[in-house]
Amino acid sequence: MDRNRGVGFVTVMAGGGSSTGNVRVRKVVVVGGGIVGASSAYFLAKRGVEVEVLESNGVACAASGKAGGFLALDWNDEGGNPVGSLSRASFSLHKELARDFGPDAIGYRLISAVAANLPENARHEASKASYLGYVSRETVIGTTETCAQVHPEKLTKALMRGSSATVTIAKVIGINHSDSKITSLRMEGGATRPIADDEMVVFALGPWSNLVSKELGLPTFYGQKALSMVVPTDPPLSPYASFTNWRGKSPEIYPRADEAYVCGFGESLRIVTEKPDEVVPLESGERQLRAFTKEILGSMGDNVPVRACHLPLAEDGIPVIGSLESNGAENGVLAAGHSCWGILNGPATGKVVSELICDGEISLIPKWVVSSISPARFASRTRSR
Template sequence: MHVVICGGGAIGASTAYYLSRRDVAVTVVERTGIACAASGKSGGFLARQWSDGLPGEELARRSFDLHAELAAELGGDAWGYRRLTTYAGHADPWEHSHRKGYDVAWLSDGVTVTQEIGSPGNTAQVHPGLYTRAMMQAAETHGAVLRLARVTGLARDRNRVTGVQIEGGDVIQADAVVIAMGPWSILAAMWLPLPAIFGLKGHSLVFDTGTSVPAEAAFLEYPDSGETLSPELFPRPDGTTYVCGISGEEPLPLDPAAVMPDEKSIARLERLCANVSPVLASAPIVARQACFRPIARDGVPVIGDIPGVENAYVATGHSVWGILNAPATGEAMAELITENRASRIDLEPFRPNRLPPLDPARLRRAVQGA
C-alpha cells in the first residue's frame, strides 16, 4: 500500500509517522517546507482536559497521552516536551504595585494571577516546529519519503482516487490520499466534496528570555483600546518565550510563504508584552510572525474518509489545538486507512459530510481571481 499525504504540518507528519510504523509506504507532498506555517509558529501548548464536554474530548485526552508516549519513546527533549503549571489572571497596564494572587515572579506587579488552571499532570508543551520535524524524521526512518512540490489536483478513475497531481504534470500514484494542508485544505474542495476550511490569522512573538523562567504558562486578560485581549505566554526549555494574543480575519494567501505579520498588530503585541512582564520588556525579540489556523464552520475538526470518493481522506480544521491533537489524529488516520476504522477514538463527530460541501466551480473562480 502507498499513501500520499498532502501537507507537511503536524497533522500530516504525525499521520506519516503512524502509517510508517505499520510498514505502509508513505509520501508526504509539501509545497514549502515541513512545519512552514501554523505547525511551526504556534504555541505548542497541550491540555488534557480542556476539551472535556466538547466533541474533541476523546481526541484531546488520547492525544495528550500520546505526546507523553512519543516523548518517552523518541526523546521528547529534542522537541522541548515538558510538563507545565498553568495560570490564569488579568493585567492592569496602569497598576504597578503588588496585588493579591499567585506569585508568578516573572510577570509584572500589575498582573494578578487569580487561579491555577493546569498542573503538570494535565498541561504540557512542545516546540511545534521541532515536534513536527521530529515526527517527519521518525517517519523517514521507517521508510517515508518527503517530496517538495505543489499539489495541483488528484488523479481519479471514476469515483476512486488513484494519485496526486503535482506542478509540472507528474502524478504520484497512490492507494490512498490524505488531505492535511491546514487552511489550504480548502483548495482540495475543487477536487473533492469537502466543506469549507477557513484560516484565522494570529500573530506571535518569540523572546530570548534565557532558561531562568520556570515551566509556567500564563493565560491573561488585558484591557487595550476599549477591548480585552487574551495573551498567552509560554516559556520554553530552550530559553525562549512565545507570546500570542492578537487574531484577525484576513484573506488567506494561496502561497504559505506569503503569510506576513501585520506591523500594527505586532507593535500592539510588543507593547502588551512590555507591560505584563519585565522579563519580556528587557529580552531581545527573535521572531515576529503570523500564521493562519485552520477552522471549520462549526469549530470542530474535519477527520475521516470522504463520502462518495474511494481512497480519499481528510484531516484538518483543528484550530488552536492542532499540535495537541496531531498524534491522536495521525494514529486514527493510520487505523482508518489500514483497518477501515479507528479503534482508539470515535471519528463520528468529525466526519466530513456533517457540513455541506463547497461548490467547486465557485471556489475555482475565486482562486483564479486571487
C-alpha cells in the same frame, strides 16, 4: 458500508492490519508536512506502510513551526464537544512520544496554567527569574496533571524523521478523480502525480484544504491569522502558561526552557490564498504584540521578529478527519480544521488516520466521535452536485 468503519476495503502490504477486502495498500501519499501530516506519516510507518509526503515549502513551515505547543488534557470536554475524546487520547500520545524521542528532543515538559489579570504598565525586570509577580496564584486553571507543552517544530520534524518518509517539495493544487477514486494529483507548474490502485492519499493541508475540498463537495476551510514572538529568556521564566487579560485583549505567554513564546492579537477568519512563507502580520497587530511583550519582558524582545501563521478551521468549527468515500474518493482521507488545538491533537489524528487505513475502522476514539468528525457529515453536498 458502515461509515464508522471508514476505508473498510484496505489491507496493508506489510506490518499488520486486518483484511476486509481485496485491495492492498502498498503506499500512502500524504499531502502536507505539518503536524497532522507528520503524525499520519509516523503512525502509518509504525504499521509498516511506505509513505511519501508532498509538501509545498518544507516540513513545519506554517502553523506547525510557529505554534505555541500548549497541551491540555480536558479543556475540550465541555458541552459534548467531540474534540474532547481526541484531545484526551492525544495528550496521552504526547507522553508516549516524549518517551520515544526523549523530552528534550521535542521540548516536552509538564507545566501549570494561570489566568492573569495584568495591571497597566506591568513592566518585567529582566533580572527576575519569574513573571508571576503579576499573577494571582488563586487563578490557577491547570496543573501538571492536566497541562504540558511541546516545541511544535521540533516535534513535527522528529515525527517526520521517525517515519522515514520520502519528502518531496511540490505543491498540490487539485485532484483528478473518476469512478469514486482519486486518479492523480495536480501539481503547481502543470505536472500530475498519478495515484496507483495500491496507493491512498491523505490530505493534511490545514487552511489550504480548499485546494481539494470543493472538488469533493466539502465546505469551505478558513484560516485565522495568529501572531507570535519567540523571545530568548535568561534566566528562564517559571513554567506557568499564562492566559492574560491585558487592555481588553487576551495575549498568552508560554515559557519554554530558554525562551518565551508570546502570542495574541490575531485577525478575523478568511480564505487563505497566500503561500506559507508569504503570511505576514498586519501592522496594528504587530504593534500591540510588541507593546505587550515590552511591558512583560522588558527589552528582551526588542530585536525579535513578529511571525504570522494561519490556524485552520472548518466551516462548522469541528475538525474534519476520516474517509472521503462518501464524498466521491474512496482512496482518500482528509484530516484538517484543528483550529488552535492542532499541535495537541496532531498525534491522535495521525493515529486515527493509520487505524482507518490499516484496520478499516477507528478504535482510538468512540464511534460517535468518529461520526461527528467524519467528512461523511458533508456527503449530502456531494450528492446534490
